[in-house]
Amino acid sequence: MRSEQLPGAAAGGTGPVGPATANGPDPDGRTSARMLRISMLVLFLEAALLGVGAVVIGQTRPAPVAGHNALGLLALPFLVAGGAVVGLALSSGLVLPVVRSGELLARRAGGRPLWWQSALAVAATAPVAPFLGPWWWCGGWAALLLAVVVTARARRGGFVTLLAWGTLAVVSAGTLGGAALYSGVLVPYTPPRMSAEALVGSWTDGDGGTLTFTADGRVTARGVRYEEVGSPDSFETVSRECTGTGRWVYQPSDTPWRQSVEVTIDACSWVPWEVTGTDTDPVLYQYLGDPDAWDLYELRRAPR
Incomplete structure (x- = not known):
């Protein structure tokens, strides 16, 4: 007797429903642990890109020279650890549930998982929209959806590939930002000349x-x-x-x-x-x- 198979559940997951979402590994090697690592890495890379952008744009805005505090270096390991905890919490409490819920709704109600995941991402970020404003909320929604899309495709070897391409993206963003400041495309801030x-x-x-x-x-x-x-x-x-x-x-x-x-x-x-x-x-x-x-x-x- 031929066993029935959900559309898109074949190896490669190219159908409208996508790969299986059981807690164990699917035919392409997707596991919950692998998805969690990929999600945390995506969130870290997004935060790094945001930081690079903030530094570059900050060079064009009026701001006093920051006070130097050597003791701040001692706080760096704690900041990294705190960021890892936040990434773990967001991944396990937000990204993975959106991934799995979107795939479940696609299997039961039809449609593509991405459509449902996009809607779920809107619902998940809607409570903070009044505090962020429309532009920051759209950015947060896009960041969450990107993490969801990449995490849904977590496969064996994907972490190293993502780390390599993500690092290249961060370095490229910093290089382009520096070139824009140096060439005058972005005008660096200078204090007013007083008398x-x-x-x-x-x-x-x-x-x-x-x-x-x-x-x-x-x-x-x-x-x-x-x-x-x-x-x-x-x-x-x-x-x-x-x-x-x-x-x-x-x-x-x-x-x-x-x-x-x-x-x-x-x-x-x-x-x-x-x-x-x-x-x-x-x-x-x-x-x-x-x-x-x-x-x-x-x-x-x-x-x-």
Whole structure:
């Protein structure tokens, strides 16, 4: 007697239903463990591509120079471990269920698994759409669907192939991004070039603190934050507010990245203020507090 076979269940899974989805291996070597590894790798590569894009685009946006913290390197293994846990949770709780549910619905209701998986991906990401906005939600849906499509085709040897092509894609994206910045296709950000005349006036932190520079080199502070060591036997800093008068000097440089404003008030202590922002919205900034935290403190030009 000839045994019946579901359409598309033959080796290769080329029919509308696709390969079998039992927990054990199918004729092409697909297993739950192999699908889980492939899914986690896809999510990692997508995160890497997103990171490369964020770095490249970030080079074109106004931003202060980040505070350097050598202790941050110690957190790298924990970040990697945390990312693996998140990838495992998303793969086992979202990607694999969408893969298997789409294949099950295709067998029972007809149609192709991809159609059902696309609809399930929409339903799975819909609850977070109001928090992400339409563009980020579409990106999240596409990322999930890509992980579903690749995971559904997990086969013996697929992990190494995906790792090779994925690594090439990430490296290529970084190379193209760097070339775009170097060639001027994407214009890298540079801080606005300031001058002593342009600095004259009041600058505010938006929370009541102001620095007022006058043309004769005098400065008046009202409630501007600064940090000082809490006690002689402790390296912990304490945030305080400075109110007083003193002197200020603009320090130009051959590059806008190194220009600064030195403010000297006897009752307070600051490192030189650096410049970021744009020509129409310049910003004076510095980092306060514990070097492990780097609290960014900004002053913007007060409305005249």
